Amino acid sequence: MAAPEASMSLANADTPVSVLAALRRRPLFLICVGIVAAFALLALVVPFLPVDPAVLNPLRRLRAPSMLEPFGTDHVGRSVLARTLWGTQISLGVGLAVAALTTLAGVSIGLLAGYIRALDMVLMRVMDAVMAVPAILLAIALVALIGAGPVVIVVAISMPEIPRMARTVRAGVLVLRELAFVEAATICGGRLSTILLRHILPSVAGPVLVQATYVFAAAMILEAILSFLGAGTPPDVASWGNMMAEGRQYLEIAPWILVFPAIALTILVLAINVIGDELRDMLDPESAR
Amino acid sequence: MSVVLEAVGLTKTFTLGGGFFGLGAKRTIRAVDDVSFTIGKGRTLCVVGESGCGKTTIGRMILRLTAPSAGSVRLEGEDFTQLRGEELRTRRQRVQMVFQDPAACLNARMTAAEIVAEPLVNFELLDPAGRARRVEQLFDQVGLSRGMMGRLPRNLSGGQRQRLGIARALASSPAVIVADEAVAALDVSIRAQILNLLRDVQRQTGVAYLFISHDLAVVRYIADEIAVMYLGAIVERAPARELFEAPAHPYTRALIASIPATHPRFRKKRAALTGEVPSAAALPSGCRFRARCPLASDICATQSPPMRAIAPGHEVACHNTTTINQGG
Numbered sequence: 001m002a003a004p005e006a007s008m009s010l011a012n013a014d015t016p017v018s019v020l021a022a023l024r025r026r027p028l029f030l031i032c033v034g035i036v037a038a039f040a041l042l043a044l045v046v047p048f049l050p051v052d053p054a055v056l057n058p059l060r061r062l063r064a065p066s067m068l069e070p071f072g073t074d075h076v077g078r079s080v081l082a083r084t085l086w087g088t089q090i091s092l093g094v095g096l097a098v099a100a101l102t103t104l105a106g107v108s109i110g111l112l113a114g115y116i117r118a119l120d121m122v123l124m125r126v127m128d129a130v131m132a133v134p135a136i137l138l139a140i141a142l143v144a145l146i147g148a149g150p151v152v153i154v155v156a157i158s159m160p161e162i163p164r165m166a167r168t169v170r171a172g173v174l175v176l177r178e179l180a181f182v183e184a185a186t187i188c189g190g191r192l193s194t195i196l197l198r199h200i201l202p203s204v205a206g207p208v209l210v211q212a213t214y215v216f217a218a219a220m221i222l223e224a225i226l227s228f229l230g231a232g233t234p235p236d237v238a239s240w241g242n243m244m245a246e247g248r249q250y251l252e253i254a255p256w257i258l259v260f261p262a263i264a265l266t267i268l269v270l271a272i273n274v275i276g277d278e279l280r281d282m283l284d285p286e287s288a289r
Numbered sequence: 290m291s292v293v294l295e296a297v298g299l300t301k302t303f304t305l306g307g308g309f310f311g312l313g314a315k316r317t318i319r320a321v322d323d324v325s326f327t328i329g330k331g332r333t334l335c336v337v338g339e340s341g342c343g344k345t346t347i348g349r350m351i352l353r354l355t356a357p358s359a360g361s362v363r364l365e366g367e368d369f370t371q372l373r374g375e376e377l378r379t380r381r382q383r384v385q386m387v388f389q390d391p392a393a394c395l396n397a398r399m400t401a402a403e404i405v406a407e408p409l410v411n412f413e414l415l416d417p418a419g420r421a422r423r424v425e426q427l428f429d430q431v432g433l434s435r436g437m438m439g440r441l442p443r444n445l446s447g448g449q450r451q452r453l454g455i456a457r458a459l460a461s462s463p464a465v466i467v468a469d470e471a472v473a474a475l476d477v478s479i480r481a482q483i484l485n486l487l488r489d490v491q492r493q494t495g496v497a498y499l500f501i502s503h504d505l506a507v508v509r510y511i512a513d514e515i516a517v518m519y520l521g522a523i524v525e526r527a528p529a530r531e532l533f534e535a536p537a538h539p540y541t542r543a544l545i546a547s548i549p550a551t552h553p554r555f556r557k558k559r560a561a562l563t564g565e566v567p568s569a570a571a572l573p574s575g576c577r578f579r580a581r582c583p584l585a586s587d588i589c590a591t592q593s594p595p596m597r598a599i600a601p602g603h604e605v606a607c608h609n610t611t612t613i614n615q616g617g
Contacts, residue, residue: 180394183354188457189381189411202398 022282029278032271039268043088051082053238062254072256074246083238084260090239091220091268094154098219099212101158106165107208111196113166114173124170127163135160136225143231153232157222161215168211172204206283213276217269224265240265293464293497294328294351294384298360301346305570316570320346322521323360328465328514331495335508335529337544338518341566344501347518348467351499352386353377365464382412382461387487389470391450395442401428401453402438408460427456430493431486448479452486459490469501484511505548509533514602517541520569520577523596527603537605539582576608584609 023030057077065072071080113123130138135157142156176182177200185199226232227241228248235242240261247258301321321343328334336344349355351362353369361370364383372380385408388394395404402424409420428435431452442450451471458466468487472480488511491498502508508515512529517540525538536542543562564581567573573580579589586609594606 180388180390181396184386184388184394184454184457185396185407186354187352187381187386188408189378189461190407191378191411194411199396 032274035271053083053086071260086238087240094223095216095220097154099216102161109166110169114170131163210280217272295363299324300359302358318569332513333498335500335512342518343521385458385463387468387471431456525605
């Protein structure tokens with residue numbers, strides 16, 4: 001009796017009161033949600049702020065942070081603050097798009113592979129093959145093959161993440177498909193879509209959500225790495241990876257060019273990872289407090 | 290009496306082993322071996338036997354949750370084992386199931402009314418208004434108050450959940466309900482209520498039950514006919530009353546003797562079985578029960594006893610039946 005009750009702890013948190021109470025016990029989660037929300041707000045309002053990432057001012061290049069330029073200027077005199085703020089858009093946008101694409105593709109593949117035995121072998125061997133290629137190599141190869149562009153970058157970063165998501169979902173489905181309530185759904189005449197979407201998917205939503213936050217964070221780092229290597233966002237776009245790549249050459253005389261986007265990326269990735277950890281703890285009945 | 294469900298030579302074998310790339314030795318387990326029976330409209334056939342004798346596998350094969358290795362199931366004259374895809378899905382409305390664990394068989398995220406309405410929606414029975422009326426009627430029929438329609442399963446008691454499971458099984462007006470240990474997980478007091486409910490429902494709707502149980506006390510209460518299974522095969526089949534009054538197979542006699550007496554005065558010397566159930570992967574030669582049988586003779590080691598009638602509707606698979614009857 002204890003086991004089924006415990007697995008329902010997710011559903012137990014369906015009243016607003018218990019959700020609020022649970023959140024109050026997790027200040028770190030709230031702080032990190034606040035940080036991510038602040039970055040998201042910045043990304044949304046930055047087009048309306050009086051900051052331009054593209055204005056060149058060669059006379060005022062490589063200036064250290066000051067009252068006028070809080071983050072300093074880069075080697076062609078562009079405002080590091082303006083570029084860091086605009087970079088938020090790229091990082092969050094890529095992260096969100098990759099998380100969404102990975103979840104959609106990974107959940108679909110995982111559900112089908114886990115439930116339909118005949119598809120399992122084929123789908124999961126393809127996933128294994130994708131997993132065997134290092135993520136960055138695969139992304140660089142795709143970008144080199146098709147050419148850099150927002151869609152290509154998102155797809156290139158998503159590809160290596162999809163197998164992990166598919167595996168997570170498949171593992172859950174393999175357990176769930178044997179449970180009595182899923183068999184009952186079959187006996188009650190449920191179509192494949194009903195069984196997968198109505199009876200199985202809600203029970204794997206927790207792990208999927210957690211996995212999606214990790215993908216979100218990993219995607220932002222991967223985007224920065226790709227830009228840093230020159231295989232990502234075009235160099236004229238203000239992305240954190242591009243800024244760090246350019247700042248690397250001036251690290252000894254103007255460290256602020258590299259440091260500020262790096263700090264922004266670190267804080268955002270850390271916050272999202274902490275959210276993922278906290279979500280995992282909250283959704284895991286074993287560690288429920 | 291019209292037959293609604295007929296099993297003919299149902300067999301399920303599982304292959305074990307094979308090892309590394311199929312290089313190891315393979316063993317075949319006959320979980321269910323050539324089982325045949327019929328159930329008439331509005332009748333209850335109980336399948337009894339100890340754990341691992343294959344009774345649950347029979348239920349699963351009839352519901353097409355497991356594919357039989359051989360044999361067929363005829364549902365209202367139609368070969369249910371041959372149906373595929375959409376045809377199979379639609380025909381499932383004629384054979385439903387009541388589960389052992391009422392907590393596990395209900396989707397924890399659906400309300401009671403949604404759970405009962407699910408077969409109606411899936412089988413496209415009635416219009417939305419008709420479905421709502423049917424759900425209310427089913428709640429009345431299984432003794433659940435309509436105020437519980439919006440509740441989630443975890444807010445219902447064990448007995449209420451089982452009533453909900455029965456309401457769901459009845460929703461599509463099936464001809465047969467497979468009840469696999471349907472009361473085994475319930476308290477004794479609730480067990481009696483649920484058994485009464487199952488009997489009342491049968492009287493009202495004419496549904497037939499395949500009732501799978503290990504508990505002869507429960508079976509005695511609800512069965513019209515009883516099939517006793519041992520190691521994947523039926524060893525005796527008889528009308529319920531006759532089976533308890535004149536059990537012919539030594540295994541049946543041992544099972545009946547193991548029912549606890551209702552009063553210490555009625556305690557008698559137990560003819561308890563000795564030994565272990567042999568592995569289904571290495572069945573003994575001849576009669577599968579001979580190793581534990583008090584009456585085993587030479588013929589039992591060489592020939593598998595066929596089912597033969599010893600009275601109208603009473604069949605037994607034992608070489609030494611007459612010996613028993615003289616002794617009994």
